[in-house]
Amino acid sequence: MHFLHNFPCMSPIRDMRVTSTMHPLKIMWSLLVALVLLTLSQSEVGVDGSLKVLGLFPHPGISHFHFFHPIMEGLAEAGHEVSVVSHFPNKNPVARYKDFPLSGVDKLTNSVDLKFFEKRPFYGHFIEFFLLHEWGKQACNSTLRSDALHQVMKRRPGYYDVIIVEQFNTDCMMGVAHQLQAPVIALSSCVMMPWHYERMGAPLIPSHVPALFMAQSQNMDFGGRLANWFSTHALNWMYKLLSVPTADALVQYKFGHDVPSVGELAKNTSLFFVNQHYSLSGPKPLPPNVIELGGIHIQKSKPLPADLQRILDSAEEGVILISWGSMIRANSLSDAKRDGIVRAVARLKQQVIWKWENETLPNKPANMHIMNWLPQRDILCHPNVKVFMSHGGLMGSSEAAYCGVPVVATPMYGDQFVNTAAMVQRGMGIILHFEDIGENTVMRSLKRALEKKYYEAAKAVSHAYNHRPQQALQTALWWVEHVAHTNGAPLLKSSAVEMSRFVYYSLDVYAFLLAVIAIIIGSWVWLIRRICGSKAAKKTKQD
Ligand SMILES: *[C@@H]1O[C@H](CO)[C@@H](O)[C@H](O)[C@H]1NC(C)=O
Ligand SMILES: *[C@@H]1O[C@H](CO)[C@@H](O)[C@H](O)[C@H]1NC(C)=O
Numbered sequence: 001m002h003f004l005h006n007f008p009c010m011s012p013i014r015d016m017r018v019t020s021t022m023h024p025l026k027i028m029w030s031l032l033v034a035l036v037l038l039t040l041s042q043s044e045v046g047v048d049g050s051l052k053v054l055g056l057f058p059h060p061g062i063s064h065f066h067f068f069h070p071i072m073e074g075l076a077e078a079g080h081e082v083s084v085v086s087h088f089p090n091k092n093p094v095a096r097y098k099d100f101p102l103s104g105v106d107k108l109t110n111s112v113d114l115k116f117f118e119k120r121p122f123y124g125h126f127i128e129f130f131l132l133h134e135w136g137k138q139a140c141n142s143t144l145r146s147d148a149l150h151q152v153m154k155r156r157p158g159y160y161d162v163i164i165v166e167q168f169n170t171d172c173m174m175g176v177a178h179q180l181q182a183p184v185i186a187l188s189s190c191v192m193m194p195w196h197y198e199r200m201g202a203p204l205i206p207s208h209v210p211a212l213f214m215a216q217s218q219n220m221d222f223g224g225r226l227a228n229w230f231s232t233h234a235l236n237w238m239y240k241l242l243s244v245p246t247a248d249a250l251v252q253y254k255f256g257h258d259v260p261s262v263g264e265l266a267k268n269t270s271l272f273f274v275n276q277h278y279s280l281s282g283p284k285p286l287p288p289n290v291i292e293l294g295g296i297h298i299q300k301s302k303p304l305p306a307d308l309q310r311i312l313d314s315a316e317e318g319v320i321l322i323s324w325g326s327m328i329r330a331n332s333l334s335d336a337k338r339d340g341i342v343r344a345v346a347r348l349k350q351q352v353i354w355k356w357e358n359e360t361l362p363n364k365p366a367n368m369h370i371m372n373w374l375p376q377r378d379i380l381c382h383p384n385v386k387v388f389m390s391h392g393g394l395m396g397s398s399e400a401a402y403c404g405v406p407v408v409a410t411p412m413y414g415d416q417f418v419n420t421a422a423m424v425q426r427g428m429g430i431i432l433h434f435e436d437i438g439e440n441t442v443m444r445s446l447k448r449a450l451e452k453k454y455y456e457a458a459k460a461v462s463h464a465y466n467h468r469p470q471q472a473l474q475t476a477l478w479w480v481e482h483v484a485h486t487n488g489a490p491l492l493k494s495s496a497v498e499m500s501r502f503v504y505y506s507l508d509v510y511a512f513l514l515a516v517i518a519i520i521i522g523s524w525v526w527l528i529r530r531i532c533g534s535k536a537a538k539k540t541k542q543d
């Protein structure tokens, strides 16, 4: 129960229990004092220093929850009382972890049909924004009406010590946190979105911080920076003008019209946990209230199933793993693309394991092994795995960074483009566009990824990814306890949060200086004109 160390005022109460030789009256007196102390401190911490933590996760994407779950479970294991509103209740009960399951919205597992991505237009990220907006609206609406939320909201305001919410495509849950009057910690399972920077007082710098939806790394040419500048600001404004009012309408319908706008409430976010790490996603200027926890979902290794272990151990030429994540059904690939991959694999010496959701695969070569489900992280860390063919999702990319495996990525939507660009920039990744998939392109990409320089770059990223001053989960626990004990860590909140961006970027100062320079130059020009003008006038008079 290490968190007690952070809380010296609780130690007298603990000491009391061990001293058994005290006078009865003295004991009664101490008990009374203890009782008063406990009542006073109840709103802050529980009897034994444990916190009451509420998690609100209305988005039905399982890959997102893979980032939240280890944090919530870690808090329960550290002795805190955890309540979780989500679409993904625990299969096995965890002590002090109480689920409040949401239902009604389709869970986004194995649900994306690849035909949708045959060709992504250049403005694809704006279409995706509207899709996200629509998902956010539905998740907000159904969560606000859910019985799960009704249950957790029976508690009096101030009951919870910390509320942990996903900040993704809607700030709907900020309205709930406002009702419950508790400090808020935000989680983002992908790199920060354009609308996440301002609320934390972080700079939005499109010159080298690519917008989440863009297929760019921190190295951009002028055209890339122009597009990134435009997209970053446009998406930020679209969020403010579209998603915030939508969430406001639903929140105010539920809680009444005196609830402030969720756009304002979002500025009250105490801390932001983000699933990124500089070694993979690139260094960014982040204030101390934004904490990088990339890789927190990566668990201790588990033994592999016997058949997989045998394939991996006996592969003398190495193994290539193909997996397009939990959301994309591989058997919706067109026949031509599927055959292209199969023919390329037949020409390789390596063994190939493919996550393929069907019993059969036409023309399956002998070195190909299809499986419905894979323990991806344990396979990737096997020393014989040489290349990972993926869709560039952040979970898989983090696992590749952790295990040090080069990646051939085929991004399809969302943050997969930006993750892929980052891996390419780091020298550990190759991009293979979805529309280009065919026998020769797959062959060429895999052959390149097997080169030594990709291996070495992947190992360098892996070293930085794994060597941190503190494990990601320990960092998360420390900060959650800190936010609870300081009632929202007000010292972490920068004045920048309340500034207009015009002032934040010193544009007012630039404007002032420009005006001063303009006045100086203008008056000189005026003076010179006057003098020359009068001289010329004199001259004409003399003539
Ligand atoms: C919210 O859900 C209710 C019931 O399912 C539905 O009638 C209503 O139109 C929804 N509101 C929005 C804004 O989608
Ligand atoms: C498996 O593939 C066969 C042939 O390609 C197809 O007819 C069948 O519907 C697929 N099964 C599933 C469960 O997708």
Ligand SMILES: *[C@@H]1O[C@H](CO)[C@@H](O)[C@H](O)[C@H]1NC(C)=O
Pocket (backbone or CB within 6 Å): 177, 178, 181, 182, 183, 184, 260, 265, 268, 270, 487, 488, 489
């Ligand atoms: C802002 O957060 C603090 C705790 O950090 C909370 O007490 C306060 O009520 C919040 N303000 C609003 C407007 O929700």
